[in-house]
Amino acid sequence: MLVLSAEQMASIATAAEAAWPAEGCGLLIGKGRRVVTVTRIMVADNLLKTQGNDRFELDPVVRFAAERSVRGTGERVIGHWHSHPDGSAKPSATDLAQAWEPEMIWLIVGIAADGDGRPQAIQMQAHRLDREAGKIFAVRMETAEKRACQGAVFPT
Numbered sequence: 164m165l166v167l168s169a170e171q172m173a174s175i176a177t178a179a180e181a182a183w184p185a186e187g188c189g190l191l192i193g194k195g196r197r198v199v200t201v202t203r204i205m206v207a208d209n210l211l212k213t214q215g216n217d218r219f220e221l222d223p224v225v226r227f228a229a230e231r232s233v234r235g236t237g238e239r240v241i242g243h244w245h246s247h248p249d250g251s252a253k254p255s256a257t258d259l260a261q262a263w264e265p266e267m268i269w270l271i272v273g274i275a276a277d278g279d280g281r282p283q284a285i286q287m288q289a290h291r292l293d294r295e296a297g298k299i300f301a302v303r304m305e306t307a308e309k310r311a312c313q314g315a316v317f318p319t
């Protein structure tokens with residue numbers, strides 16, 4: 164399970180909308196194994212943004228900076244996020260062909276234009292891609308706010 168706060172989801176949506184009509188991308192920093200909690204979001208430049216709106220390559224400078232920033236902390240780079248300007252939040256054929264690092268979580272945000280032609284994040288889904296098995300696994304998502312509610316004990 165992937166746990167994100169509403170604020171983290173909103174910052175991914177904002178960065179993805181800003182990158183539209185190209186794909187936006189960035190990294191997810193977090194902790195935990197069975198329940199993976201996102202602690203930070205990073206936004207990266209998409210090096211392929213001028214080569215079509217169906218692909219991304221995360222700027223490696225941001226990846227190196229992320230790896231440096233988690234050294235000696237309980238955090239790690241748990242995955243990355245990118246957007247699909249066609250509104251889909253499912254991995255594309257291009258994504259499957261580039262699915263290195265099978266332990267990484269792929270968070271995909273679908274962006275579509277609203278009635279005024281402005282980009283809007285319309286859906287967000289988390290996946291794990293296993294190229295060897297040729298399969299995509301859905302990763303359940305929950306907001307940190309919902310988890311906090313579930314853990315709270317309300318007076319009866």
Ligand SMILES: [Zn+2]
Pocket residue numbers: 217245246247254255258271
């Ligand atoms: Zn994609």
